[in-house]
Amino acid sequence: MLTLILADAELELIPQKIWGHPAVVAYTKRRKKKARICLLDATYHHSAMRNLEDGGRRGRPDIVHFFLLLALDSILNQEGGLRVAVHTRNDEIIEVNPETRLPKHYERFVGLIESLYDMGAVPSKKDPLLEIRYGVRLKDYIDEIREDEEIIAMSPSGEKRQLGRIFPKKGDYIVIIGGFPEGDYRSPVYEIADRSVSIYDGMLKVWTVVSEVIGDYERLG
Template sequence: MLHLIIADSELELVPKSIAEHPAVVNYARRRGKKPEEVILDSTYHHSVLRKLEDGERRGRPDIVHLCLLNALESIANKEGLLRVYVHTRNDEVIYIKPETRLPRNYNRFLGLMESLFKKRAVPENLELLRIEEKTLEELVREINPDGVFVMHEGGELMKPRDFGKVLAELSDPVVIVGGFPHGDFRSKIEGRKISLYREPLMAWTVVNEVIVAFEFSML
């Protein structure tokens, strides 16, 4: 079983410190919601992000959306060989059942995430997605893997097919992919750093390469 964690993801509700900013208030009004109930998104809130710490990397739920679409629609997931988690910058973990089918439409995805942060599980009767307060370190310890790999542009360069073979030799490996646009991980992570290409890759590309390489060695 491959455990994939999208870590330090820039997925969060609008912080209280900027909830009264006109850009946030107007966006929330158009959505029919309170400012503190909407997801922070650089597309709509770029004018206020500079007021936040790490503002240049925050408000990127689109990265999570694309990573999850790639992962959940993969052959590995359909074959029961994959578990996917999202860890956020605020140390929350989203658990995602393999049978979950996320909205392809980005705005519908935002609405789903807003419901999840409010209700803590959606749909409430099935809990296809649920969220808990938990650090990345706690999540890894809970999974109890027999190998931890951190995808990092400064890591050991390895061809995807060779990395897939390494993963296939383990029972419960964890692969950690950053859910942020640039910079480094904020969380402390212990694991073998791996790079699949000589240049930086988008998070969703890394997710796809890792899963396909794993599938090639397992199926």
């Protein structure tokens, strides 16, 4: 089994500090929704985000969307060999049922995640496909789910491994991938992981790394 965790993902509701900013007011008016129940999104809120700490990397639900589409639609997941979870910058954990069929359309995905924040689980608490838990640090989540898997952190500054050699041998692994567009992990990922691995001399997009990791694991057979 491969467990993929998108860590420190830049997914959050619009912070109160910028609810009154004209870019946010215009956005929420257009969507006919209160700011406190809308996701922060750099595409629409970048001018307001200059007033936020780490404003240059926050508000990236699109990264989470791509990550989940790639992972859930993979052959590995169809065959029951994949578990995925998202850990956010505010220490929330989103657990994902492998049978979830996510909306391909981005705006519909955003609506779904806003419902998740609102209700705690979607489509229902009784039979959830996505469930959110609050105040769970990455290390605590991994301690909870880990059996005897090796933990690998993907990082451009990690130990260089050729493609096809991310995994030393067949087995169970937990792989951590950063869910942010720039900067480094905020969580103590290099302390949590047994090793960190780079697959290229340079920075790759999250979705490129996800597809290479899944492909490498599938080829282990």
